[in-house]
Amino acid sequence: MLHIEFITDLGARVTVDVESADKLLDIQRQYGRLGWTSGEIPTGGYQFPHDNEADFDWTLIGARKWTNPEGEDMILHRGHAYRRRELEAVDSRKMKLPAAVKYSRGAKNTDPDHVREKADGEFEYVTLAIFRGGKRQERFAVPGGNRAPAQASAPTRPAARPQPAARPAPAPAQDEETPF
Amino acid sequence: MLHIEFITDLGARVTVDVESADKLLDIQRQYGRLGWTSGEIPTGGYQFPHDNEADFDWTLIGARKWTNPEGEDMILHRGHAYRRRELEAVDSRKMKLPAAVKYSRGAKNTDPDHVREKADGEFEYVTLAIFRGGKRQERFAVPGGNRAPAQASAPTRPAARPQPAARPAPAPAQDEETPF
Amino acid sequence: MLHIEFITDLGARVTVDVESADKLLDIQRQYGRLGWTSGEIPTGGYQFPHDNEADFDWTLIGARKWTNPEGEDMILHRGHAYRRRELEAVDSRKMKLPAAVKYSRGAKNTDPDHVREKADGEFEYVTLAIFRGGKRQERFAVPGGNRAPAQASAPTRPAARPQPAARPAPAPAQDEETPF
Amino acid sequence: MLHIEFITDLGARVTVDVESADKLLDIQRQYGRLGWTSGEIPTGGYQFPHDNEADFDWTLIGARKWTNPEGEDMILHRGHAYRRRELEAVDSRKMKLPAAVKYSRGAKNTDPDHVREKADGEFEYVTLAIFRGGKRQERFAVPGGNRAPAQASAPTRPAARPQPAARPAPAPAQDEETPF
């Protein structure tokens, strides 16, 4: 038996029993669809393989796609809206990094220091997830979905798994312009 | 089986077993009525849809209505009294925000930095909850209650659900004047 | 089923199963008698009704009465000794506060910032509990005890409930003079 | 049923079920022998009665005796070596303290502020335990052991209780000279 600790969409601390390890991602999808999250965003953001970005199942981390009033595709996670941004490959003598896709937002004055990253000038931002390198893992994809083209705004196919409860649209505070 | 972690009105850390996910809000109401809370107030306060404000069930977050000695309607949460305040819609080139209702209090010198928000001048305040945008969710309403007019001071209808124990009036320290 | 998390008198983290919610205070008394505590002292100290002070059951929060070498009545909680102090009612234009009884000690240099409160001059102190206003709650009283006169030094009647184990006298470090 | 949370010698977070409250110290001894600890060192160090020092059972807090390369008797706890030091009684107008035995080490630059105590000059140290005043408690003594003379270097008698597994000698980093 396993037990996974969530913070619910209402901020409550709730543990859910899980029958076996192979059921764990299903449970994360099921409750992630309600906006429940488990654990903190890792420092520097979640790291996923680049080739998982196109059809990444955001419910795995309690996030979902959201179109802001300006019509932009965003990712909503715990009330914060993150913007998609493509990072070109770096190939200098000092650093060698493959191309990446990053989801980030501007830092707010209530964000703790250890999640703030510096950008050009005085901008500081917070990263939700970065997709870079690695090898695609099927377990991170939207279940039952055909592989979508490499664009975050690709429509998500309806999930085949049962949903314990429909989640009505939450009320996200609209972010200030995120520089990244 | 689920398990929800509370801080009781006496400050003790107590976990309560919950039979199934659809019983969770009932349990939160039942113990929230005693002043028990689960998890922390999210940074920037709880976010709820604007149209839930009139008949919001404050027991969901362990809070309750309270009239202070000056006759003002306040919301009491973990010994702090929060004042209702209406925020007008913002529609500038830089920001576009719908009208909102915010419950906040003046910051105290024992409040940690990450909950303090700056206001005009040197005032700092702490937000309990903000009701803005979104779509009304019935699950947040006082159960069995008719929809009250859009005023926090609307009398709460007696809850239909069984109460495990009556909560005698606690002894809230009266807040200093909260600027917000 | 409920589960309450304690820090034992030896500092260990121990959870105790509790059959039902109405047994919870009994369990807190039973283990509080051994010096076990659950949760942190709330910021600014525990808040209780003024009329509970005379016969307050300190085992509820893992504390106990203690007479220091100078013959003064103190309250001992997690190795710290707190002194009783009566606060007069405040009735100014800026603030209106009923009379209170406060248990506090001088701050030590190992106390974190968020528990330190400023006093006159450079004194800083830490509050364990404040009894002010509100309505007496029987559940906070020493069980089976007649109501004692309004003095912390009143002898506590022997508790009627079974004690799982006698607690030998611990070895409290004697506090420096507490200004409050 | 009780449940005690440990940090294992490998740093893992492991909870152990305990049948009843009177078995708790046995379990703490059993796993403490492996270097497992429960909870944090209290601020200012563990406080024990003075007369428990001679035959104190260090397994209760996951510590053990260790002789450093210079032949000195030390107490090893979570990879840190603590040195025994006798404190004379203080009997001034300002403070009155009985004689004590303290186990402490010099502070390292990775120690958080709240565990550092100031000594003469610029020295800072960290206390594991202080034995002062109070009344001897048999439950803190090495089980089955004859009372040893008042010296930390007294040989520990073999414990009568079953040991779940022998603990091979760990690899403590040798501390810098501890001033205290």
Add this chain to the structure above:
Amino acid sequence: MLHIEFITDLGARVTVDVESADKLLDIQRQYGRLGWTSGEIPTGGYQFPHDNEADFDWTLIGARKWTNPEGEDMILHRGHAYRRRELEAVDSRKMKLPAAVKYSRGAKNTDPDHVREKADGEFEYVTLAIFRGGKRQERFAVPGGNRAPAQASAPTRPAARPQPAARPAPAPAQDEETPF
């Protein structure tokens, strides 16, 4: 019954039931192979005996060997790559330390203060593990493996134990040059 708390490779907080204490290391290996970790890296890094370094089973702490694009052998732990470095024995009047092998990386600006260690100049680094002194413990070795030569790049023999799921290659962000 025991229960071990993990952070999964996805950052979720999951507890796994363990039948008995002697099964604990098996469970740590089984889930560590998936990149799950339990507890924090101890301050100053994990401490292991020097003679365990050659065939240390990195799955015990949720880490694994990884060859970076420059062909260097690194240890990967929670998305950070650590470099192997041999420390010579110190034998001065002030300090006496046996030779050691240390796995460390350069500090990042999101690393909290208490894990940063100072090096020469302005470099700061973070230690994952240090192998120094002590006596080899078989329980830390790769199970079923022949003892490899004293080199971190020694090929790991396939583990004999059942693997619950293959872990596809993750997508580690390549570290900046680590000075240590």
